[in-house]
Amino acid sequence: MSGHAPEPASSALLQALPQQLWLLDASLQPSLASPSLLDFLGLSLHELQTLGWRQIIHPLDRLEFDLRWQQALLCGRFEMDYRLRDAEGRYRWQLALAQALPSQAGQPLRLLGTHTDISARKEAEARLREADELWKLALESVGDGVWDWYIQEDVEIYSARILQMYGFAESEIKPSPSELDARTHPEDRAQMELDRAAHFAGQVPIYSNEHRVLCKDGSWKWIHSRGMVISRDAQGRPLRMVGTHTDITQRKQAEALIWHQAHFDALTGLPNRRTLRDRLELLLMAAEREGGRLALLFIDLDHFKEVNDTLGHDMGDALLLQAAERIRACVRPQETVARMGGDEFTVVLSDLTDSAEAEAVAQKIILAMAAAFHLHEERVFVSASIGISVFPDDGRQIEELFKHADQALYVAKGAGRNRLGHFTPDLQQAALLRMRLSNDLRExxxxxxxxxxxxxxxxxxxxxxxxxxxxxxxxxxxxxxxxxxxxxxxxxxxxxxxxxxxxxxxxxxxxxxxxxxxxxxxxxxxxxxxxxxxxxxxxxxxxxxxxxxxxxxxxxxxxxxxxxxxxxxxxxxxxxxxxxxxxxxxxxxxxxxxxxxxxxxxxxxxxxxxxxxxxxxxxxxxxxxxxxxxxxxxxxxxxxxxxxxxxxxxxxxxxxxxxxxxxxxxxxxxxxxxxxxxxxxxxxxxxxxxxx
Structure with a gap:
């Protein structure tokens, strides 16, 4: 078959093949080329032999071709995508596959191969790459960092913006998902993996998770990670996933501030009325379940208004801060001390054996408040009146305990202040009388x-x-x-x-x-x-x-x-x-x-x-x-x-x-x-x- 035309039967067979067929020896001398290949090249077999096989390959692909050809001579198999020049001088992508033919002793090595036109696929891949670059560029331009994860290969490519977000140079982070996973806050790791697994399993269309990442400088940065699997294998396993990191640290800080302001007193840092109710609800459930007792103490500072009005609000605030510290020092660390507003504080005492324990704490607070308050160069005195209600003796619901502690406080203040008052059924009757009289007074x-x-x-x-x-x-x-x-x-x-x-x-x-x-x-x-x-x-x-x-x-x-x-x-x-x-x-x-x-x-x-x-x-x-x-x-x-x-x-x-x-x-x-x-x-x- 060296330089001769094929037999008529062979020619008809070659003409019928959809692929371009070729036969090369070790020195790249073609001894056979199918009519479809010669038509594509616009050459005769003789012209192809004279021109040489390397000359029909795109110059940028020749070096890789040479390397792969040498490997093929050793292993007997050749595979490569390269560009082939057509009859009009344009280059089109071909998938070249070749296998060494069996040879007897003394015969030269020959590889029989085919070309399959893959230009359409290569163009589609190019468009995908271009699209990748475009959306990556678009996301980077709004401040998001981009990641591209090849899941089966365990390779994750991070954009420059992601590395900049965490303070790293490109050489300091390996292209692996384990790099940033290892820097995820331990408290956030489990939820991140659950959200990721849910997306891999197809339970949610988009992966979305907020977590903290440890930056190079040791600080924690809150990020919102979003992504989507863009390719899967025949069994549905994820192959490639792309996504972004958005820095949400400022938003999280603002949310934390808003939450803190909604749940804690701005001046003293103590829990406010809302947080008190939440904690009290949990404590009541535990006490109900375990047969325990707890006490609610309503504390009102006597004569605070006089100090606030005569010395000014700044001095009043300083007094409230000291008062809060004194109350905290009178109770166990696990007890709740809250500021209800103004000069009113509330203490919840849990795990009590009897009401005498609550009385002892109340007297301790009264004694602590009686000591002089040093406000800059001023020395002032106030006292405390305290009303006590006890679960379950004085009520089982929050509103009941609040109402009864308030009634006990009313009695303590009416009895001359600087003392504690206990809720009794008589107080309830007195409060009921005041309510009815208040209604009757309107008429x-x-x-x-x-x-x-x-x-x-x-x-x-x-x-x-x-x-x-x-x-x-x-x-x-x-x-x-x-x-x-x-x-x-x-x-x-x-x-x-x-x-x-x-x-x-x-x-x-x-x-x-x-x-x-x-x-x-x-x-x-x-x-x-x-x-x-x-x-x-x-x-x-x-x-x-x-x-x-x-x-x-x-x-x-x-x-x-x-x-x-x-x-x-x-x-x-x-x-x-x-x-x-x-x-x-x-x-x-x-x-x-x-x-x-x-x-x-x-x-x-x-x-x-x-x-x-x-x-x-x-x-x-x-x-x-x-x-x-x-x-x-x-x-x-x-x-x-x-x-x-x-x-x-x-x-x-x-x-x-x-x-x-x-x-x-x-x-x-x-x-x-x-x-x-x-x-x-x-x-x-x-x-x-x-x-x-």
């Missing part, structure tokens, strides 16, 4: 159940009645007389005090006008005003209207006095000061009630325009010659007169108290020695007498 004014009584205030030198205090009374249709110490706080907490206070003013204003016109031209009526009325958003407008009403009635200056407590002045609110000035300029006098019982009382006399001081009855009650109470009363009276103020002593009940106060120079007295609070008709009869 008290429209149904005419409210009235005013007047208590005489006399001049100490003559005992002549010159003033009176208007006192609000509530006669309940079924419960009878309700004490003001019970219903006034209810009116304040519900906001009803605004409407009731307006009614009291209208009644007292018209009453003093009537008595001045008929009985006593110089009579003065004092009206108690709640701090709530000053803080009310319409407070200034209400007081403007009071001034207008007094002028319309023709009331002279000094006919009405407004009694306020030191609690109002503690706020140091410029709006409160403005409202007081409005009243004084409108002819109202301002009287400071319960003087001497508040916090830093003397400072108010410099800040506010006060006309009268009322000495609290606690100083008067035990008034005896040579007592500290007498010394205090004398000091208050002397100081007030030096400042141009008049003094009213409350709670005068004995002749001895009267004589001592009169000798001390007190201007006015009020108390049972002179007269009890009386209805309008009875007080009018007393007023006609002139003295009490």
């Amino acid at each position: 008290a004014l429209p149904q005419g159940q409210l009235s005013l009584e007047y208590q005489a205030i006399v001049a100490m030198g003559s005992r002549v009645i010159c003033k009176a205090e208007a006192l609000l009374r509530w006669t309940h249709p079924s419960r009878g007389r309700i004490g003001p110490d019970l219903f006034i706080p209810l009116a304040e907490s519900s906001g009803l005090i605004i409407e009731i206070g307006e009614w009291v003013f209208q009644q007292a204003a018209r009453q003093v006008l009537d008595w001045r016109q008929r009985l006593h031209p110089g009579l003065q009526i004092s009206i108690n005003k709640s701090p709530v009325q000053f803080r009310h958003q319409q407070g200034q407008a209400d007081h403007d209207q009071w001034v207008a009403t007094a002028q319309e009635l023709g009331l002279a200056d000094g006919a009405l006095a407004i009694e306020i407590t030191e609690g109002l002045l503690l706020e140091g609110d410029s709006e409160v000061n403005r409202q007081l000035e409005t009243l004084r300029q409108g002819g109202f006098l301002v009287s400071l009630d319960d003087f001497g019982t508040g916090f830093s009382s003397l400072s108010y006399l410099h800040q506010y325009a006060i006309d009268l001081l009322k000495i609290d009855q606690r100083f008067v009650r035990n008034l005896r010659p040579g007592t500290k109470d007498l010394a205090l009363c004398k000091a208050i009276i002397t100081m007030a007169h030096e400042l141009g103020l008049q003094v009213v002593a409350e709670g005068v009940e004995t002749q001895e108290q009267y004589e001592l106060l009169r000798s001390a120079g007190c201007d006015y007295g009020q108390g049972y020695l002179f007269a009890r609070p009386l209805p309008v008709e009875a007080f009018e009869q007393l007023l006609r007498q002139g003295k009490a």
